[in-house]
Every structure is written in structure tokens, then in C-alpha cells.
Amino acid sequence: MKGESERMDLQERGRDHPDVAASLDACVAVVAVIIICQLWALTAALDAWLGGATGAVWWLLGFQGAAFISSLLIWLVSPRS
Amino acid sequence: MIEETHPQRRLLDRIRDGRLVTRRDYLRLLVTVSGGLLAGTAGVASGVFRRHGTGTAGAKKVADSAETGESFTFFYPGEDNPAIGVRLDDGSLLAYSSICTHLACAVLWIKESKKLECPCHDGLFDVRNGEVLAGPPPRPLPKIRLQERPDGIYAIGLEE
Numbered sequence: 268m269k270g271e272s273e274r275m276d277l278q279e280r281g282r283d284h285p286d287v288a289a290s291l292d293a294c295v296a297v298v299a300v301i302i303i304c305q306l307w308a309l310t311a312a313l314d315a316w317l318g319g320a321t322g323a324v325w326w327l328l329g330f331q332g333a334a335f336i337s338s339l340l341i342w343l344v345s346p347r348s
Numbered sequence: 349m350i351e352e353t354h355p356q357r358r359l360l361d362r363i364r365d366g367r368l369v370t371r372r373d374y375l376r377l378l379v380t381v382s383g384g385l386l387a388g389t390a391g392v393a394s395g396v397f398r399r400h401g402t403g404t405a406g407a408k409k410v411a412d413s414a415e416t417g418e419s420f421t422f423f424y425p426g427e428d429n430p431a432i433g434v435r436l437d438d439g440s441l442l443a444y445s446s447i448c449t450h451l452a453c454a455v456l457w458i459k460e461s462k463k464l465e466c467p468c469h470d471g472l473f474d475v476r477n478g479e480v481l482a483g484p485p486p487r488p489l490p491k492i493r494l495q496e497r498p499d500g501i502y503a504i505g506l507e508e
Contacts, residue, residue, distance in 0.1 A: 291371035298378040305385040312392045317399055317449075318487050324393045331389040338382040342375050 287346045294345040298338045305334050410494070411501040414441060419457035421446065424492055424503040431492055432457060432464070433501065434475055441496060443503065444478050444489035455489065464489065 308327045315323040362368060391397075405425030414420050414435040424431045424443075433443035434457050444464065446455045453468035463481065464473040471483030478489035491507040 288371060291375060295371060295375050295378060298375060298382065302378060302382055302385065305382060305389075309385055309389050309392070312389045313397065314486070316392050316395075316397060319399070321393075324389075328386075328389050328393045331386045335379075335382045335386040338379045342379045345372065345375055347372070 290346050294341050298341055301334050301338050305331055308334070405503075405505070407495070407502045407504045409500045410443075410503045414501060417459055419459075420501075422503065425506065430454065431503070433492075433494060434464075436462075436475065441494050441501065442475060443492040443494050444473070445492065446489075448485055449480075449487040449489065450483070450485040 308330050312324050312327040312331075315321070315327065362370070408424055410422035410424060410431075411420045411433065414433060416435050416437055416439065419432055419434045421430065421432050422443075423429055430446045431443055432446040432455060433441065435441055444455070447453075448455050448466035448468065448471055450466065450469055450471050453466050455464050455466050455471075455473065457475070458465045462475060464475050464478075465471065466473075466483065466485065469484050471485040472481040473479065473485070473489050474481050478491050480486075480488060492503050493505045493507060495502045495504045
């Protein structure tokens with residue numbers, strides 16, 4: 268009961284409960300890692316395109332799509348503040 | 349006095365605490381960046397960035413003749429695709445895109461060393477096959493097929 272009232276109190280003051288804050292921090296960290304991988308993939312795709320390796324570009328585009336869907340899903344399942 | 353609603357009070361609390369951006373806002377921003385990177389890669393795949401030394405074109409007369417050991421310049425396949433042709437000592441005729449694959453400087457024929465050189469960053473290319481011999485260029489020069497006809501030298505296509 269105390270935890271619940273503490274949660275309600277934090278929500279009243281517009282603050283995240285420590286559990287929620289930790290979950291959101293973890294989500295931000297995971298999506299940040301995904302974005303770093305996406306930056307690499309974009310660089311590799313441009314290099315492959317300029318080198319004429321168009322097959323590799325499509326694979327990298329698929330990777331980018333999967334990465335974006337992953338980050339979108341993480342956002343959707345992340346706890347509400 | 350106007351009574352504050354619950355969301356307004358939460359917003360005011362955040363403003364007072366200097367916390368205008370929440371963790372979830374950060375997460376949403378990162379997901380948007382992720383979508384932007386996907387869009388950027390889709391742009392690359394769809395050919396937004398133009399690649400030199402590619403494309404198709406029919407046979408085009410590029411020179412009347414070429415002296416042994418000398419080079420000549422022309423545009424192929426389009427008018428914005430500079431190229432360089434070289435007649436080697438053994439009589440063979442070779443041509444490449446003259447745009448360096450490093451940072452797009454003009455590639456020159458160095459008669460003394462018998463190499464194609466990019467003077468910007470000292471990139472060297474093998475005149476026999478366009479392969480990189482030295483310097484920072486990451487890829488070989490795109491090769492252009494030439495054909496000698498009675499009325500001159502023709503570019504007839506690009507090698508894959």
C-alpha cells in the first residue's frame with residue numbers, strides 16, 4: 268500500500284517512479300545502441316552504393332527496417348510516465 | 349482563481365523543476381532519429397546519390413586518333429561524366445572515368461610513370477585495369493570500353 272501511495276504521489280508531482288524511470292532509461296540506452304548500429308549501416312550502404320555493390324545496399328536497408336521496427340516496438344512497450 | 353487541471357499541474361511541476369523533457373520524450377526523439385536513418389538508407393538504395401561512371405549510353409565518337417603514350421579526354425556516358433583515354437606503348441587503348449573515387453578530383457595521365465594520378469591526395473591508379481596502386485581512393489576507376497573504327501575512336505559502353 269505504501270508503494271502504491273508513493274507511486275500515486277510521484278505521479279501527482281509529475282515524476283517517474285524509480286522503477287519506471289529505470290525501465291525508461293534502459294529503453295533509451297537500447298534504442299541509442301540501435302541508432303549507433305543504424306549510423307554504421309547508413310555509412311556502409313552509401314559506401315556499397317558508390318562501389319557498385321547494390322546487392323549489399325538492399326541487405327542493409329532490410330537491417331535498417333528491422334532496427335527501426337525494433338526501436339518502435341521498444342517505444343510502444345515502454346512504461347508510461 | 350482558475351482551477352488547474354491534473355495535466356496542467358503536472359506540466360507546471362515539470363516547468364518549476366526544470367524538467368521540460370521527460371525520459372519518454374527522449375525515447376520518442378530517438379525513435380524518430382531511427383526512422384530518419386531508415387529513410388536515409390532508403391534514399392541511398394533508390395539512387396538519390398549519383399554514382400559517377402555508371403549509366404548506359406550508345407556508341408559515341410570520343411576522338412579522331414590517339415598517339416602512342418598520349419592521353420585524350422572526353423565525356424562518357426553523359427556530358428557531365430569526364431573520362432580519360434590512353435594509348436599505351438604496346439598500342440592498346442584504354443579509358444576510365446577521370447573522376448577520382450576518393451573525393452572526385454580529376455585524374456591525370458602521367459606519361460613518365462605510366463600511371464593515372466589524382467593530384468589532390470596522391471592517389472595512383474593502374475592504367476591497365478584502373479585498380480588503386482596507392483593513396484586514399486577506396487575503389488578502382490570505372491572502366492570504359494573503347495573501339496577503334498576507321499573514322500575514329502568510339503566509346504561503346506561501361507564495364508561492370
